[in-house]
Amino acid sequence: MIVPHRNELTPVGERFALYRAPEPAVTASFADDVRSGLTAPRKTLPPKYFYDELGSALFEAITLLPEYYLTRAEAAILQRYAPAMIGALDGPIEIVEFGSGSARKSRTLIGAALDVQARVTYHPIDISPSALVACATALVGEYDRLDVAAYASDYVEVLASARLSTSKRVLALFLGSNVGNYEPREACALLRAMSAAFKPGDGLLLGADLKKDAATLELAYNDPTGVTAAFDKNVLGRINRELDGHFDLDAFAHVARYEAVRGRIESRLIAQRGMTVPIDALRLDVRLFTAESIHTESSYKFDDDDIARLAADSGFRVARRWSDDDQRFAVWLLVIE
Structure with a gap:
């Protein structure tokens, strides 16, 4: 198995164990990032903090929107090519997923792996404990030959403490354009x-x-029903809930624009009026002027050359590539040299 913090994995149910990062450490990291981001000359908040329980639910709703083609395009690729993806590595595998959410993306791959091997161990990593418990409980109920060891933490902490104790190949999943x-x-x-x-x-x-x-890109991040706007503003709501902030969410507008030179969608919250917002837990007053922005997310887009450079610079090589019929989205298999 791949076991970060081996002694801190807590059995939750049959064939399901959970590691949960210590709550004080998570809170301290959030507080530090909020303080540094909202006192910077150009205000920013890290997108990983979108994903508390409410944020995870909002993102699941986004993936069902007609404008947000990414999830459907990737799902079509996985559905069509899952057996080839599983078979591309020699021998039986264990599956690790970075940013598992509901595990909707990985179910197809788990099923394909179980078609060719007796048992599969799945290691979902997600910052939301509630999302992990929900997805793992559903998975072990659906697949009787699946074991789940889940990690409620950010990727960096898990990777820093990961220890490999398996002779099997590991197939890691980093899907949903999270790399962007x-x-x-x-x-x-x-x-x-x-x-x-x-x-x-x-x-x-x-x-x-x-x-x-x-x-096409801007519509995917500016749905007319306002779900993406609610998702973007949730990071301010989380500051209110967890750090005793006093942000008026209605005083901000969500804006997403494509910067072609950088090849990225830039999402911002724009202050609709001047304001001073106390964050009591930080003993901090955040001052914003009218039309000042808080940068909340960059969503980079890629071509084959971008991925080849990224792979080469990080110890991988590109082995395979699959895309949907409309060439909107792609999945690359990178293999460790």
Whole structure:
């Protein structure tokens, strides 16, 4: 098995164990990032803090929107090519998923793996404990030959403490274009940590949104029903709930624009009036002027050259590529050298 914090895995149910990062450490990290981000000359908040229980539910709703093609395109790729993806690595595998959410993306791959081996161990990693418990409980109920060891933590902590104790190949999943939420240097550092945690011959399935026209991209991040806006504003709501903040969510507008030169969607919350917002737990007053922005997320888009460079710089090589019929999205198999 792949066991970060072996002695801290807590059995939750039959064939399901959970590691939960210590709550004070999570809270301290959130507080530190909020303080540094909202006192910077250009205000920013890390997108990983979207995903508390409410944020995870809102993102699941986003994936069902007609404008948000990414999830459907990736699901079509996985449905069509899952047997080839599982068979691309020699021998039986264990599956690790970074950012598992509801595990909707990985179910197809879990099923394909169980078609060719007697048992499968699945290691979902997600910052939301509630999402992990829900998905793992459903999975062990659905697949009687599946074991789940889940990690409620961010990727960096798990990778820093991961220890491999398996002779099987590891197939890691980093799907949903999550890699696009990192700045290029950060993405390279994260993939380098992945390659260091696993062994030569292990693989990473990397799903990423492809570069395309601005209109299609901007509509995917600006749905007319306002679900994406609620998701974006939830990071302020989380500050209110967890750090005794006093943000008026209605005083901010969600805006997402495609920057073609950088190849990324930029999401921001724009203050609709001047205000001073206390955050009591930080003993901090945040001052914003009218039309000042808080940068909440960058969503980078990719082409084959981008992925080849990222792979080479982080200890992988590109082994395979699959895409949907409309060439909107692609999944690459990267193999550790």
